[in-house]
Amino acid sequence: MARRKKTKIKLNDVESLSHLMQETYNDACGQQLDAQRAINEMVNAAEPDGDVDDLTKLAREKGNLLKIKDSAIKIKLELSKLKTDILKQSGVVEGTEKISGDGPKLTDFKKVREMLKNKDKTDDTDEYIL
Numbered sequence: 001m002a003r004r005k006k007t008k009i010k011l012n013d014v015e016s017l018s019h020l021m022q023e024t025y026n027d028a029c030g031q032q033l034d035a036q037r038a039i040n041e042m043v044n045a046a047e048p049d050g051d052v053d054d055l056t057k058l059a060r061e062k063g064n065l066l067k068i069k070d071s072a073i074k075i076k077l078e079l080s081k082l083k084t085d086i087l088k089q090s091g092v093v094e095g096t097e098k099i100s101g102d103g104p105k106l107t108d109f110k111k112v113r114e115m116l117k118n119k120d121k122t123d124d125t126d127e128y129i130l
Contacts, residue, residue, distance in 0.1 A: 014086070017086070021079050021082065021083060024075065024079060025075075025076060025079050028072040028073075028075040028076050028079075029072070029076070031068060031069075031071075031072040032068075032069050032072035032073065032076075035065045035066070035068040035069040035072070036069060038065050039062055039065050039066070039069075042058065042061060042062060042065075043062075046058055
């Protein structure tokens with residue numbers, strides 16, 4: 001297996017996200033194939049003597065490999081759901097405008113207080129413009 005390249009993931013970059021998703025998908029496919037190969041080898045190579053202990057060990061290992069295979073299938077399904085959502089949005093992520101981490105300022109709270117005080121004096125409309 002070839003050595004993997006380090007990848008930089010860029011936010012809001014469709015190509016970078018697609019590359020990451022493809023790599024994850026390939027890993028899941030490899031994991032699924034390895035688990036199936038191990039199951040086939042175990043079934044073909046093992047000849048239990050009919051002892052219950054041997055049969056239980058084989059069943060337990062086969063169950064563990066099936067869990068790995070099931071996990072790989074779930075990963076592939078989640079990736080397909082994510083890809084579908086990306087295609088629906090045409091790669092445009094909504095609400096990605098830059099938001100400052102400052103939060104509300106003291107003047108904003110003062111404006112809200114003034115609006116609430118002036119509400120009794122005005123004509124009881126619920127529209128406020130900041």
